[in-house]
Amino acid sequence: MNEDITYRMVLGCKRDDQFDLKAIVEETSFLAGAFNISDFVPSLAALDIQWLTKRMRKVSKTIDQLLEKIIDDHEQVAKTTSGKQGKHEDFVDVLLSLMNQPLNPNDEQVHFLDRTNVKAILLDMLTAAFDTSASSIVWSLSELLRHPRVMKKLQKELQTVVGMDRMVEETDLPKLDYLNMVVKESFRLHPVGPLLVPHESIEDIAIDGYDIPKKSRIIVNIWSIGRDPSVWSENVEEFYPERFMNNNIELRGHDFQLIPFGSGRRGCLGLQLGLTTVRIVLAQLVHCFNWELPTGMLPQDLDMSEKFGLSMSKAKHLLAKPTYRLL
Numbered sequence: 001m002n003e004d005i006t007y008r009m010v011l012g013c014k015r016d017d018q019f020d021l022k023a024i025v026e027e028t029s030f031l032a033g034a035f036n037i038s039d040f041v042p043s044l045a046a047l048d049i050q051w052l053t054k055r056m057r058k059v060s061k062t063i064d065q066l067l068e069k070i071i072d073d074h075e076q077v078a079k080t081t082s083g084k085q086g087k088h089e090d091f092v093d094v095l096l097s098l099m100n101q102p103l104n105p106n107d108e109q110v111h112f113l114d115r116t117n118v119k120a121i122l123l124d125m126l127t128a129a130f131d132t133s134a135s136s137i138v139w140s141l142s143e144l145l146r147h148p149r150v151m152k153k154l155q156k157e158l159q160t161v162v163g164m165d166r167m168v169e170e171t172d173l174p175k176l177d178y179l180n181m182v183v184k185e186s187f188r189l190h191p192v193g194p195l196l197v198p199h200e201s202i203e204d205i206a207i208d209g210y211d212i213p214k215k216s217r218i219i220v221n222i223w224s225i226g227r228d229p230s231v232w233s234e235n236v237e238e239f240y241p242e243r244f245m246n247n248n249i250e251l252r253g254h255d256f257q258l259i260p261f262g263s264g265r266r267g268c269l270g271l272q273l274g275l276t277t278v279r280i281v282l283a284q285l286v287h288c289f290n291w292e293l294p295t296g297m298l299p300q301d302l303d304m305s306e307k308f309g310l311s312m313s314k315a316k317h318l319l320a321k322p323t324y325r326l327l
């Protein structure tokens, strides 16, 4: 489902079965976050002893073919619909409309965007959008399966606010306070970007007695912040959404104890979309279905190990049996 949403949202088209987007994005994220010994011993780079460069070349060729095809298709459609009224424009169309525009009216040679830039932006959006929402939903549902009390309470809220004769809609989301707390609690324990993306300090600064010079590479470990008892309290390892009951801690980057989307200028630009996707999909899964773990498995036995990469997903797939529950 997430693959379909991403295709439509970023590429403005239906899924192309010729390409396995999930595998492409997973391989790209793995390679981007992989430990590369040549970063520390540059003289080994030419040997490519971990075969990372070889794999990167292979995946980059596949990505290029996919993006070239998407751009070609959009250019074809643009030619045939040019000048027609009511033409629907998607994200790729907007980027293409900016392609080859002069950045400076007095200098025709320097362009705002070229074809390579367009492909890079599309790849950035695909990798940033694809795994993040899906992983967050899997983590949240897994925590609900491990905590039947929370699952029941959430189902009760959905039953009261939405009823049992229709599905949850986006307009219901502001009324679903407990859902909001469940999602925050899940992001606290399982941020899909545990180290955000590397930032750079723009001025000299001292934090807690440590001097950090201007232009330092800054890695913010939000995974640790989310599990720091001095920030949250003693029951920090427990999945307990009620901790958000009487406070205004938000996910938008103002409350530094909870920044799963980062903060500031380089924070996630898909925050609103990602958050809405996680909330609506989780709400529908919990509202439409009762969930059971495989026979004999107890909630506390559910494996919650993490797979570390550029994004942090669950190491083992979640297996659970749904039973439809709406009227």
Ligand code: HEM
Binding pocket: 124, 125, 128, 129, 132, 133, 136, 192, 193, 196, 197, 198, 260, 261, 262, 263, 265, 266, 267, 268, 269, 270, 271, 273, 274, 275, 278
């Ligand atoms: C639950 C879903 C998502 C989560 C948890 C998430 C999380 C993040 C995080 C932690 C960062 C790095 C921020 C920083 O270092 O300060 C980021 C960056 C980014 N995200 Fe998301 N994201 C999600 C969904 C999306 C979606 C749906 C899109 C696009 C439609 C998107 C586009 C981006 C982009 C383009 C950046 C890079 C921004 C920059 O470097 O300027 N994200 N995201």
